[in-house]
Amino acid sequence: MHILLVEDDDRVAAALRPALHRHGMTTTRLSVGRGAVDHLAGVDVVLLDLGLPDIDGVDVCRAIREVSEVPIIVVSARGEVDDRILGLHSGADDYLVKPYDIGELVARVHTVYRRSRVGPSATADVVQVADVSVDLARHTVTVGGVSVTLTRKEFQVLAMLASSGGAVCTRNRIVAEVWGRTWAGANRTLDVHVATLRTKLGRADLVQTVRGVGYRLGLPETRHEDG
Amino acid sequence: MRSRLLLIIMVLVGLLAAGLGIPLALSNAQADQSAMFTEQLTDTIYFASLAERPIRDDDPTGLADELKRYDAVYGVAVTVLDRDGKLVASSRDPAPALDADGQNRVALALANRHSDPDNLRFPWDTRPLVLAEPVLVDSEVRGATVTVSPTDDLRAGEIRVWSLVAAAGLLALALAVLVALPIVRWILRPVHRLDEGTGRVAAAVLAGADADPVADGTGPPELRQLSVSFDRMAETVTQAYSAQRTFVADASHQLRNPLTALRLRLSNLDGHVDPSGADDQTAALEEAERLSTLLDGLLALARAERTNPLVTVDVDAGVADRIEAWRPLAEHTGLRLERTGTPALQALGPAGVIETVLDAVLDNAVKFSPEGTAILIETRECDGHVEVAVRDHGPGMAPDELERATFRFWRSPEQSNVEGSGLGLAIAARTTEVAGGELRLELPTGGGLCVVARLRAAGGNGGA
Numbered sequence: 001m002h003i004l005l006v007e008d009d010d011r012v013a014a015a016l017r018p019a020l021h022r023h024g025m026t027t028t029r030l031s032v033g034r035g036a037v038d039h040l041a042g043v044d045v046v047l048l049d050l051g052l053p054d055i056d057g058v059d060v061c062r063a064i065r066e067v068s069e070v071p072i073i074v075v076s077a078r079g080e081v082d083d084r085i086l087g088l089h090s091g092a093d094d095y096l097v098k099p100y101d102i103g104e105l106v107a108r109v110h111t112v113y114r115r116s117r118v119g120p121s122a123t124a125d126v127v128q129v130a131d132v133s134v135d136l137a138r139h140t141v142t143v144g145g146v147s148v149t150l151t152r153k154e155f156q157v158l159a160m161l162a163s164s165g166g167a168v169c170t171r172n173r174i175v176a177e178v179w180g181r182t183w184a185g186a187n188r189t190l191d192v193h194v195a196t197l198r199t200k201l202g203r204a205d206l207v208q209t210v211r212g213v214g215y216r217l218g219l220p221e222t223r224h225e226d227g
Numbered sequence: 228m229r230s231r232l233l234l235i236i237m238v239l240v241g242l243l244a245a246g247l248g249i250p251l252a253l254s255n256a257q258a259d260q261s262a263m264f265t266e267q268l269t270d271t272i273y274f275a276s277l278a279e280r281p282i283r284d285d286d287p288t289g290l291a292d293e294l295k296r297y298d299a300v301y302g303v304a305v306t307v308l309d310r311d312g313k314l315v316a317s318s319r320d321p322a323p324a325l326d327a328d329g330q331n332r333v334a335l336a337l338a339n340r341h342s343d344p345d346n347l348r349f350p351w352d353t354r355p356l357v358l359a360e361p362v363l364v365d366s367e368v369r370g371a372t373v374t375v376s377p378t379d380d381l382r383a384g385e386i387r388v389w390s391l392v393a394a395a396g397l398l399a400l401a402l403a404v405l406v407a408l409p410i411v412r413w414i415l416r417p418v419h420r421l422d423e424g425t426g427r428v429a430a431a432v433l434a435g436a437d438a439d440p441v442a443d444g445t446g447p448p449e450l451r452q453l454s455v456s457f458d459r460m461a462e463t464v465t466q467a468y469s470a471q472r473t474f475v476a477d478a479s480h481q482l483r484n485p486l487t488a489l490r491l492r493l494s495n496l497d498g499h500v501d502p503s504g505a506d507d508q509t510a511a512l513e514e515a516e517r518l519s520t521l522l523d524g525l526l527a528l529a530r531a532e533r534t535n536p537l538v539t540v541d542v543d544a545g546v547a548d549r550i551e552a553w554r555p556l557a558e559h560t561g562l563r564l565e566r567t568g569t570p571a572l573q574a575l576g577p578a579g580v581i582e583t584v585l586d587a588v589l590d591n592a593v594k595f596s597p598e599g600t601a602i603l604i605e606t607r608e609c610d611g612h613v614e615v616a617v618r619d620h621g622p623g624m625a626p627d628e629l630e631r632a633t634f635r636f637w638r639s640p641e642q643s644n645v646e647g648s649g650l651g652l653a654i655a656a657r658t659t660e661v662a663g664g665e666l667r668l669e670l671p672t673g674g675g676l677c678v679v680a681r682l683r684a685a686g687g688n689g690g691a
Contacts, residue, residue: 009487012484015489018495077481183586184651193555
């Protein structure tokens with residue numbers, strides 16, 4: 001997978017490139033926004049910083065969107081709601097606030113890449129892991145054929161992990177998507193939900209903790225699916 | 228100040244009017260009175276000489292007729308007495324009685340002395356004017372003529388003149404008010420503008436906007452100078468405040484790139500770290516995470532110190548939302564969240580104020596409350612304000628810590644190692660303060676801590 005990295009901060013770029021390479025990606029880096037549209041050939045995903053020295057990242061985003069359908073992930077220091085909305089409206093596929101976790105960045109890169117290749121409705125309706133079956137459309141979960149009752153939030157957490165296909169979901173992302181906002185007790189609340197999930201499902205290994213980052217679904221047979 | 232200035236001007240003008248008007252009225256009355264006295268004296272002397280012959284001849288028949296004719300024309304009673312004070316002739320029958328003053332004058336006349344002019348008579352003095360003159364026959368006192376004239380005309384004249392003077396005085400006062408009002412307004416205009424300006428500056432500073440200048444070049448020079456100085460001060464304050472806020476926001480943003488690089492570098496060490504150093508690497512990642520939480524808190528604080536437009540906030544919705552969000556965590560640690568108090572209250576505040584405050588307060592309450600206790604969330608209305616009180620049964624605080632607890636980065640000495648940025652209560656306090664409310668910490672009887680957020684009530688609270 002080839003990544004176009006538009007980032008003006010040399011030290012961030014220098015730290016990020018080896019990290020992406022370790023996850024099997026190749027990179028091209030631009031330190032300015034001008035000319036980004038000329039480097040789109042062969043690019044699978046664009047990582048775009050909004051705070052560029054020459055032109056506003058939002059304009060770069062629009063310019064790319066005019067000529068290409070390549071997935072764009074905006075990576076910005078500005079994380080206020082208005083900034084996110086502006087970024088997403090100008091054609092970005094996802095929005096990540098600095099400082100981010102490399103695991104989350106890689107997971108999102110894979111997600112937007114996959115979505116761009118197979119179209120938006122390709123997510124399976126039912127995710128099957130060993131004897132646990134999660135029906136995303138009907139909001140039901142069965143373990144060994146026996147139905148398990150989950151609260152709405154518990155199901156949403158499980159569904160999110162299930163549809164990420166074994167990739168790490170960071171705490172921030174789970175909280176943001178399941179609860180719609182973050183607050184002081186969010187992380188601890190998430191931990192409580194995960195603990196309840198493990199108890200209710202009776203499969204302690206199904207939801208795995210990635211220390212300091214977040215959670216992922218333990219899928220031994222699909223773990224190295226992505227190249 | 229306006230009414231005082233007016234009062235001072237009125238008193239001055241009033242004194243002036245009184246100082247001029249009263250002597251004028253008095254001297255006018257005095258002049259009228261002495262004119263009447265002189266006239267009456269002339270007539271009395273005339274009758275005294277007229278009475279000479281009848282007294283000498285002891286034949287008063289013609290004299291009485293003369294006196295009656297005069298009385299009929301002028302309304303002045305004239306009486307002629309002999310040397311012993313016995314009646315010789317009178318224009319009226321019976322002769323008018325004399326008061327002590329009149330008898331005194333008769334006695335003087337019989338002693339061949341003349342009547343002195345009266346003291347000034349006031350309009351309410353109804354005594355008639357009594358004059359007595361000696362009747363001299365060959366330079367010898369043989370009797371006296373007494374005239375008793377009513378003073379009605381004189382007094383009516385006095386009242387008329389005095390009323391005119393009083394009216395003129397009042398007119399002067401009214402004119403003074405007309406002239407003084409614009410002057411007072413001119414003097415006070417800069418003061419009013421300063422007063423309004425103070426309120427505007429406070430609002431503008433919080434909103435991060437420039438305050439409208441107060442000085443408009445009118446008013447007395449000293450006050451004009453004061454207005455200009457005030458504008459300079461307001462500008463400095465606004466700039467300082469906005470610079471501080473911008474600095475916090477900028478610093479939070481600018482620190483994000485180095486922090487991103489740091490986190491990436493630490494992640495890149497994955498798999499290259501000696502197993503004995505793995506814990507350190509994880510801890511370093513957690514520190515980076517903590518730093519990033521702190522930056523988020525600082526940004527939130529910078530946002531809280533900016534006034535957002537005040538809207539009507541549904542207290543119930545905010546409270547219910549936050550209770551739902553915190554319930555799993557509370558129940559996990561064996562705490563009960565209980566809601567009591569008045570429902571359906573509406574408060575004034577920036578959007579989300581209830582949620583922000585409850586998050587900060589419940590965070591502490593859930594962290595510090597011992598297992599099995601209850602956290603009570605009470606909503607109530609009192610004198611135009613809405614209060615949301617959160618009471619826990621945790622360790623509480625020392626009384627001297629209550630005030631400092633809302634300072635940024637304050638942590639209870641016993642809890643300094645518990646996770647958190649130390650900004651939660653500061654953000655909650657600032658959010659309520661810029662909305663015109665306050666956040667207050669109390670030590671309720673029975674232990675624990677009670678945090679009360681007080682906001683202005685929005686109009687139209689049903690029922691109360």
